[in-house]
Amino acid sequence: MKNKIKVYRAMHDMSQLALAQEVGVTRQTILAIEHGKYDPSLILAAKIAKLFQVRIDDVFLLDSIEE
Amino acid sequence: MMKRNYFFLLVAFLAFIEVAIFWISVDIVDPLPSIIAIIIGILIIYLARMHIDEVIQDERTWKIAEITSLRTLQITWVGLFLFALWIIIEALGEQFRHFNRTIGIFGFRLLAILCGIIVLYVVLSLYYNKKFGA
Numbered sequence: 001m002k003n004k005i006k007v008y009r010a011m012h013d014m015s016q017l018a019l020a021q022e023v024g025v026t027r028q029t030i031l032a033i034e035h036g037k038y039d040p041s042l043i044l045a046a047k048i049a050k051l052f053q054v055r056i057d058d059v060f061l062l063d064s065i066e067e
Numbered sequence: 068m069m070k071r072n073y074f075f076l077l078v079a080f081l082a083f084i085e086v087a088i089f090w091i092s093v094d095i096v097d098p099l100p101s102i103i104a105i106i107i108g109i110l111i112i113y114l115a116r117m118h119i120d121e122v123i124q125d126e127r128t129w130k131i132a133e134i135t136s137l138r139t140l141q142i143t144w145v146g147l148f149l150f151a152l153w154i155i156i157e158a159l160g161e162q163f164r165h166f167n168r169t170i171g172i173f174g175f176r177l178l179a180i181l182c183g184i185i186v187l188y189v190v191l192s193l194y195y196n197k198k199f200g201a
Contacts, residue, residue: 025125032127041126 001039002061005030008052023047071121081108140188144181151177 009019016034020027023044032038040048040060049056085108092101116123151174158171 024122026122029125029127038127044126
């Protein structure tokens with residue numbers, strides 16, 4: 001799964017640590033998601049999308065859909 | 068409130084103290100200091116953990132713990148199973164004529180514990196299967 005967290009973070013001028021604190025995870029988890037090494041749970045994905053005030057599929061993209 | 072890194076430093080310091088007390092315990096041949104130290108250590112870690120202002124565990128760390136635990140169980144089980152078989156074969160002796168009772172019983176007990184682990188795994192698996200909707 002690919003994601004645009006880094007883009008949305010930049011748009012909201014938010015650090016990885018700030019985002020992690022907002023959604024209740026460690027900074028390492030945000031880093032792992034951004035690098036595509038970890039796929040978040042539906043709840044975490046929803047929290048992140050809600051924080052950026054967008055839909056989940058605006059932030060997270062399935063590889064097969066992209067292709 | 069406590070930072071996460073201070074918490075890990077505290078845990079490392081406590082572990083060092085626990086080892087030292089265990090060493091003294093062995094030296095004076097009295098298990099009491101070790102038992103008291105372990106109980107106090109667990110209490111201190113529990114209290115310190117309640118005062119951390121950062122997230123130290125989340126869904127990713129839980130997933131890592133799950134996979135690590137499963138792999139550890141699998142590797143340990145296979146290793147101990149092979150060890151138990153080797154012990155039993157050794158106990159049976161050359162051409163199965165001279166059974167070494169002490170070593171043999173140890174091997175069979177080890178096999179029984181390994182069977183117990185499988186039973187526990189199945190029971191817990193059924194429980195969590197039911198808990199999560201099966």
